[in-house]
Amino acid sequence: RGLTRRNENLALLNTMASTMATSDDIDLIVRQSLGQLLSYLRLEVGEVFLRREDSELLQMVHHQGMLIERLWKKDQVLIGEDIVGATARDNQPRLYTLPDKKLTSLNPAVSDTCLRHLACMPLTGRRGTLGVLVVATCHSQPLDELETQYLATISAWLGTAIENLRLNVQGKRLVILEERERIGMDLHDGIIQSIYAVGLTLEHARLLMNEDINGAHQRIDQAIADLNSTIRDIRAYILDLRPRQLHDENLMQGIQRLVNEFKANTLIPVTLQGPADGFPGMTDGEALAMFHITQEALANIAKHARAKKVEMVVWKTSDRVLLEIHDDGRGFDPTKVRLAIGHGVSNMQTRAHNAGGDVEIFSEPGQGTTITTWVPFREPSAE
Known part of the structure; x- marks a missing residue:
């Protein structure tokens, strides 16, 4: 029986790994992973809190389960605050049997449900805790050691996947900023300077109008040629900036x-x-x-x-x-x-x-x- 459970665990891990590897949408990964986990372990309610980037705030980003709308009084907590925040701070799982007087931050409506056991698991990455996974069940028996280890494994996987996606997004943002800087430099050093030079040429032509009409015409012809050259430069930049695919x-x-x-x-x-x-x-x-x-x-x-x-x-x-x-x-x-x-x-x-x-x-x-x-x-x- 133990071997069968381990094989089933590996099968679910493979399914969840496929989900994490084929999507770059954090919300989709969280939703699908939590749904697969609840279904496999026959758990009734699950929630995921994620830490906002560059912040100490944990925000509930997803809830699953029909028994109750949410497990906690608040859907935002600071790291170290209440049970969810303490789990993120200590980076340690917490298991509870309900009701528990220590869980003052729990939604009072939980007592009106059949929920009897609750687990808070930190979502960890290489750079620390990224959030908390919370699951609750009506099972009469608490989660056993194998199930707890399994939850810890899933939490670590999910935390690493979220961290990698966030790093990927940050990398793309950096590339965009660098490209914007390059475009700005190109425009300033090339096109904007060319347009400024055309303006000076036309100003010179205006001053020559009453004294040297031929010279004024030459300056205007030069301005027209310079504008045509600038238009070609603009077309070239547009050609370079268009996204290309087959x-x-x-x-x-x-x-x-x-x-x-x-x-x-x-x-x-x-x-x-x-x-x-x-x-x-x-x-x-x-x-x-x-x-x-x-x-x-x-x-x-x-x-x-x-x-x-x-x-x-x-x-x-x-x-x-x-x-x-x-x-x-x-x-x-x-x-x-x-x-x-x-x-x-x-x-x-x-x-x-x-x-x-x-x-x-x-x-x-x-x-x-x-x-x-x-x-x-x-x-x-x-x-």
Whole structure:
């Protein structure tokens, strides 16, 4: 019987682990995990309190059970306050048999139910307690040692899952803040300065109107040219900021879509050569890496190259899919100018390396730039 229970425990742990691994929604994970736990242990009521980030406050985020609307008088407590707060502070489970005069923070309506036993389990992560899991049951017998250990295991798993999700969210927030800072710097150092310069040129033209009409016209023509250049820069930034994904397309169809948008925004002609079938057998990860590398390369050309044309070729060998992008723009010295062209180069290299491939960049001032990238490829086996 003991072996059967342990096997059942492992089965539920596997189910809950699957729930935690396939979702990034904390509310969904809490709701599903608590429901699975109550159903398996045949417990009537459960609640989860979570600690607010950067706060000492514990907030009840989920309740399950039809016997009572809530177990406690308050749905918010400070760490160290009442039974729930003390469980979080001490990081130790607490087991009670009801009624218990010490539980003054318990909802008085609990005494009108059949609930006889209550357990408070800390939800712990690597950085401390994240909350408290509370369960209550009408069973005549208290939770046995195996059930208590099982609750502790589930609580630790749930706490770790919540901590990981919160860290992931914080990481995404940091990336967004860094990207906002980069965009702000690009706008300030590039577009805003260009618009300011146009304003100065027009002001100079106004002053010349009565004294040097030809000079004024020249300044106006210069302002128009500068505004057109600024508009192209804005289009390039828009092209770079749009989110990109392959939408039910093969690799070549996705690259063709990027090329079409690039041409529409920059008016730079592009030739693209490659097989229309988009290399059947490429994994989604390999195709998406190549797609995003193409996006980064075209965005860099739009912003920095001042090219008059772009040539692109996609082909494969026995073990690779390769992409070459060449522009006839102003080029640069890769050893000196890498920092000046933004995050594009490092992004391309990171994407290629993550897919098991690489990126090579050849450029000289005045000679344009050639980017060659590849990702692994294995021909689909014939069956």
